[in-house]
Each structure stands twice: as structure tokens, then as C-alpha cells.
Amino acid sequence: xxxxxxxxxxxxxxxxxxxxxxxxxxxxxxxxxxxxxxxxxxxxxxxxxxxxxxxxxxxxxxxxxxxxxxxxxxxxxxxxxxxxxxxxxxxxxxxxxxxxxxxxxxxxxxxxxxxxxxxxxxxxxxxxxxxxxxxxxxxxxxxxxxxxxxxxxxxxxxxxxxxxxxxxxxxxxxxxxxxxxxxxxxxxxxxxxxxxxxxxxxxx
Amino acid sequence: xxxxxxxxxxxxxxxxxxxxxxxxxxxxxxxxxxxxxxxxxxxxxxxxxxxxxxxxxxxxxxxxxxxxxxxxxxxxxxxxxxxxxxxxxxxxxxxxxxxxxxxxxxxxxxxxxxxxxxxxxxxxxxxxxxxxxxxxxxxxxxxxxxxxxxxxxxxxxxxxxxxxxxxxxxxxxxxxxxxxxxxxxxxxxxxxxxxxxxxxxxxxxxxxxxxxxxxxxxxxxxxxxxxxxxxxxxxxxxxxxxxxxxxxxxxxxxxxxxxxxxxxxxxxxxxxxxxxxxxxxxxxxxxxxxxxxxxxxxxxxxxxxxxxxxxxxxxxxxxxxxxxxxxxxxxxxxxxxxxxxxxxxxxxxxxxxxxxxxxxxxxxxxxxxxxxxxxxxxxxxxxxxxxxxxxxxxxxxxxxxx
Numbered sequence: 001x002x003x004x005x006x007x008x009x010x011x012x013x014x015x016x017x018x019x020x021x022x023x024x025x026x027x028x029x030x031x032x033x034x035x036x037x038x039x040x041x042x043x044x045x046x047x048x049x050x051x052x053x054x055x056x057x058x059x060x061x062x063x064x065x066x067x068x069x070x071x072x073x074x075x076x077x078x079x080x081x082x083x084x085x086x087x088x089x090x091x092x093x094x095x096x097x098x099x100x101x102x103x104x105x106x107x108x109x110x111x112x113x114x115x116x117x118x119x120x121x122x123x124x125x126x127x128x129x130x131x132x133x134x135x136x137x138x139x140x141x142x143x144x145x146x147x148x149x150x151x152x153x154x155x156x157x158x159x160x161x162x163x164x165x166x167x168x169x170x171x172x173x174x175x176x177x178x179x180x181x182x183x184x185x186x187x188x189x190x191x192x193x194x195x196x197x198x199x200x201x202x203x204x
Numbered sequence: 205x206x207x208x209x210x211x212x213x214x215x216x217x218x219x220x221x222x223x224x225x226x227x228x229x230x231x232x233x234x235x236x237x238x239x240x241x242x243x244x245x246x247x248x249x250x251x252x253x254x255x256x257x258x259x260x261x262x263x264x265x266x267x268x269x270x271x272x273x274x275x276x277x278x279x280x281x282x283x284x285x286x287x288x289x290x291x292x293x294x295x296x297x298x299x300x301x302x303x304x305x306x307x308x309x310x311x312x313x314x315x316x317x318x319x320x321x322x323x324x325x326x327x328x329x330x331x332x333x334x335x336x337x338x339x340x341x342x343x344x345x346x347x348x349x350x351x352x353x354x355x356x357x358x359x360x361x362x363x364x365x366x367x368x369x370x371x372x373x374x375x376x377x378x379x380x381x382x383x384x385x386x387x388x389x390x391x392x393x394x395x396x397x398x399x400x401x402x403x404x405x406x407x408x409x410x411x412x413x414x415x416x417x418x419x420x421x422x423x424x425x426x427x428x429x430x431x432x433x434x435x436x437x438x439x440x441x442x443x444x445x446x447x448x449x450x451x452x453x454x455x456x457x458x459x460x461x462x463x464x465x466x467x468x469x470x471x472x473x474x475x476x477x478x479x480x481x482x483x484x485x486x487x488x489x490x491x492x493x494x495x496x497x498x499x500x501x502x503x504x505x506x507x508x509x510x511x512x513x514x515x516x517x518x519x520x521x522x523x524x525x526x527x528x529x530x531x532x533x534x535x536x537x538x539x540x541x542x543x544x545x546x547x548x549x550x551x552x553x554x555x556x557x558x559x560x561x562x563x564x565x566x567x568x569x570x571x572x573x574x575x576x577x578x579x580x581x582x583x584x585x586x587x588x589x590x591x592x593x594x595x596x597x598x599x600x601x602x603x604x605x606x
Contacts, residue, residue, distance in 0.1 A: 019216070125242050
């Protein structure tokens with residue numbers, strides 16, 4: 001029953017979130033630079049992440065690395081636990097082992113990012129003046145999810161699975177109303193604008 | 205009083221909704237790096253606009269209308285920005301904060317009557333004098349008299365293939381008159397019919413947009429394009445990156461149509477002629493130099509390699525400074541920063557100059573009258589023996605018919 005309820009809220013929430021953008025004016029700018037949207041988006045989540053590629057976003061290397069590791073570990077855990085990929089490749093045992101380390105990594109990195117937010121709020125630095133209650137709640141939820149993954153990977157039981165499933169449902173229900181929607185927004189924005197780094201001079 | 209409804213486009217909405225406030229862009233923001241003011245950051249400025257957006261398009265529980273007084277409190281944070289655009293390439297999502305969100309935010313402040321001080325004066329000056337310096341239009345042609353003393357011919361308002369749009373800074377700041385004179389020499393050497401608009405030239409609207417005056421900028425765009433169309437030009441050449449970016453990227457947006465002529469920067473024009481074999485470049489600077497990328501020419505318009513290729517011909521060599529090309533550090537001369545925070549402007553220009561002279565070069569090249577002006581102030585402040593040169597100034601002597 002709960003997954004259905006979650007699915008309905010998730011779908012309706014996503015529709016509502018995108019409807020409010022959809023109803024706005026989608027104007028085509030005459031001189032807009034449009035590169036290959038797929039190439040731009042793909043390179044942003046692959047090539048640009050390589051350590052030797054210099055980017056202004058990497059000027060805070062500690063924060064950047066922690067953020068990157070959190071995202072990688074969460075994506076890997078989502079694939080391991082909620083897709084049949086490991087089973088299809090016959091790598092279930094390896095995936096189970098990896099899930100311990102990955103969930104520990106997700107837990108540590110999300111904790112650090114939560115501390116960063118809270119510290120920012122206390123000292124009122126550049127991160128703090130941007131942070132609101134929802135940013136803190138989002139990270140607490142990620143932290144809980146990571147902890148439940150770790151708990152489940154260390155000692156699998158029906159109760160631990162149920163805890164993880166419950167937290168996941170809460171996250172899914174919450175996604176359309178929060179910044180957890182950002183993976184979808186990332187592709188929506190990159191595919192719509194077609195923005196590619198340093199392209200302006202090349203296409204004229 | 206609550207902020208009245210603002211029209212948002214889907215693109216702006218996508219950008220405002222996509223930002224996760226990770227603050228990755230903060231460390232690349234030149235104003236933040238200089239002031240360390242936690243509110244002088246790109247995401248904070250976006251947050252101000254997001255409040256307005258959420259109040260209109262957010263889920264019902266988030267629709268608290270921000271008050272005009274609240275926005276007024278953030279005036280400095282919104283305008284303390286050089287509009288250099290590095291935050292866009294500092295953002296994984298590539299949210300075009302500078303070009304999409306900050307222009308909108310500044311326009312909102314102007315619409316609500318929240319602009320003040322130098323920002324307001326600049327816009328008033330553009331409205332009245334059609335230039336940001338409150339100078340009479342006959343002063344626009346002073347550089348032409350200077351050109352005549354160098355025996356450089358400058359055709360004014362004639363039917364021609366090429367229009368050279370001089371720009372307010374080069375035309376009206378006497379100390380920079382060698383920039384248009386250099387460009388005029390280049391155009392005379394090329395030998396194709398060219399012209400300037402003379403007294404009739406009006407501001408391109410770049411500082412008007414920076415001050416939030418979108419309507420004024422639209423009127424100026426209409427006037428400039430009408431004048432260019434009357435002369436039947438095919439190409440409009442610029443030496444000022446601010447004018448170049450505004451004609452190239454903002455005019456089509458403001459006028460909602462494609463321009464019937466090509467917009468080109470002088471460095472591109474010269475390089476095209478060199479590559480086609482009609483022009484030759486000779487070495488006129490007998491030492492190794494460095495190059496400062498103007499934000500509006502490099503990062504925001506993609507003209508990065510052209511000036512470098514030219515410098516390889518006209519100088520003994522080029523040493524790259526730290527933070528160059530599309531990641532070039534702003535000198536502070538953009539976004540009307542000097543009118544909001546003179547200290548930040550000065551400190552930023554000195555910081556950039558130090559990076560440039562770290563290369564060991566004593567001649568600093570750029571391709572922007574505003575950068576030249578700003579970096580010259582930094583030279584004075586630092587008391588160093590460094591020459592700031594606009595590429596157009598030496599190109600006049602460096603080009604010859606092949």
C-alpha cells in the first residue's frame with residue numbers, strides 16, 4: 001500500500017513542480033548559443049569530474065571532493081539496492097561487500113556536509129546566509145538514509161529493511177517539494193539551454 | 205509594500221529551481237574573494253530573486269510575498285558584482301547567473317525604484333546624455349581630431365561596408381583615444397569602405413543594463429541598429445568588449461530579432477585578414493608581454509585565442525598569468541562595481557595587477573578600454589613601472605598590407 005501512496009505523491013508532485021515551469025514563457029532567444037545538449041550534460045557528469053580537469057568549482061577542493069564522494073556513493077547504493085544490475089552481472093557478493101563501504105562513505109560525507117551547513121548557520125558565513133531549515137532537513141534525511149543502508153548492509157533483517165524502506169519512501173514523497181529534485185533539474189536545464197563550457201567563440 | 209508580480213521565463217525558472225545552494229561558485233567570485241562579505245556571493249543574489257519567484261510560482265506553503273523594503277536592504281549585495289560571469293562556469297549546473305538572473309534582478313531593482321547613488325546617476329546620465337559620463341555628444345568626436353593630428357583619416361557617417369562602433373569609454377575618455385585611433389589605422393590599412401557614427405553614436409546600453417535599465421537599453425539598441433541599417437553596413441566592428449557583447453548577445457534579445465549585419469571584434473577582423481593573406485603583422489613590441497582577458501570578450505563572448513594569436517606576431521612572446529582565458533579573473537572594471545564599492549574595486553584591480561606582473565612582464569596587454577582604465581588605476585595605486593596597453597593601440601602600427 002505504502003509504495004503506491006509514495007508513487008502517487010511522487011508523480012503528482014513532479015507534475016505540479018514541472019507544471020509551474022511549463023506554464024511560463026518558453027522563449028527562443030535569437031542569438032542563444034546552443035551546443036550539443038547531450039554532450040554538455042554528459043561531460044559535466046563525467047569528464048569534468050576528473051581530478052586533473054581544472055574548474056572554478058574545484059577551488060574549494062575539500063568541499064568539492066566530499067560532495068562528489070557523497071553523490072557517487074549514493075548513486076552506487078541506489079543501483080546496488082534498487083536495480084537488478086548486480087544480479088544480472090553475477091556480482092551480488094561483491095556488491096554486498098561494496099555496499100558496506102559505500103554506505104559508510106555516504107554516512108561520513110553527508111555528516112560532514114551537514115556539519116558544514118550548521119557551522120555556516122552558527123558563524124553566518126557565505127554558506128550560512130544561504131542555508132535555511134529545509135537545507136538542513138534535506139541533509140538529515142540523507143544522513144538517515146545512509147545510516148539505514150549501513151545498518152542493512154552490516155546486519156540484514158526484516159526490521160532493518162523496513163526502516164530503510166520507510167526512510168526511502170519519505171524521501172521519495174518529499175522529493176518533488178525539495179531540492180532532491182536536482183538530478184532531474186540538472187538534466188532539464190542542461191538539455192534545455194544546451195550550454196557548453198567555452199562554446200561561444202567556437203560556433204560563431 | 206509587497207513586491208509586485210514579475211514575469212519569469214521558463215529558463216529563469218529552471219535556473220532558480222535547479223540551484224541547490226552548494227556554494228561551489230562562491231570561491232570563484234572575485235568580489236567575494238576581495239571583500240569576504242558572506243552576502244556578496246552569486247548564490248545569495250540568486251536567493252533574493254528566488255524569493256520573488258517562489259512567492260509567485262512556489263507551492264502554496266512557500267508563497268510569502270517579499271516586501272520591497274526587504275529587497276532594498278540587499279541593494280549593495282545585488283549591485284556589488286562585476287558581472288564577470290565566472291559564477292556560471294563555476295557552477296556544475298551551469299546556471300547562467302550573470303546573464304539570466306542578475307540582469308533580471310538589477311532590472312527588478314530599477315523597476316521598484318530601489319537603485320540609488322552612482323548606479324542611479326549613471327542611468328540618469330544615459331537617459332539624458334546617451335552616455336554614462338554625462339558628457340555632451342560633441343565630445344564623442346574629439347578623438348577624431350586627435351586622429352587627424354596623427355594623419356589618420358576617419359570617415360564619419362558615410363555609406364560603408366564596415367561600421368566601427370567606438371563606444372563611450374574610448375570616445376569620451378581622452379586618455380584612451382589611442383584605442384580608436386589604432387583601430388582607425390587598421391581599418392584604413394584593410395582598405396574596405398568603413399565609417400563611424402560620429403556625434404550620432406549613442407551608448408550601446410551595456411552600463412544601462414548593468415544599472416537595471418532594460419527599457420533604456422532597448423531604446424539605445426533600436427537607435428544604434430537603425431543608424432547602422434541606414435548606412436547599409438554589413439559588418440560592425442568593435443574594440444570595446446562591453447559594446448561587443450551587448451551588440452552580439454543582448455541586442456537580439458532586446459529587439460527580439462536577428463541583426464542584419466555581422467558583429468565582430470577588431471582582433472577577429474585582423475586575424476581573419478591575416479589568415480586570408482591580405483594583411484601581415486609585424487613585431488612592434490620587442491619584449492615578452494602578458495595578456496589580461498576582458499570578461500566580456502573572453503568568458504562571455506568566446507574571443508580567447510584571437511588576441512593571443514595576434515600577440516604572438518606583434519610581441520616577442522606571451523606569458524600567461526594565473527587565472528586566464530575563460531577562467532580569467534576580473535580586473536574589477538565591470539558591473540559598475542566602482543560606483544557601489546570603490547574600495548572593493550580598487551583592491552580587486554590591484555589583486556589582478558599583481559597576478560599579471562607575477563609573470564615578470566612589464567607590458568600588460570588587454571583588449572578593453574575599461575580594463576585598461578581600471579588596471580591603470582591599479583598601476584598608480586601600486587606605484588609599479590608597468591605599462592597597460594590595449595591591443596588596438598599597437599595594431600595600428602603592426603598591420604601592413606600583404
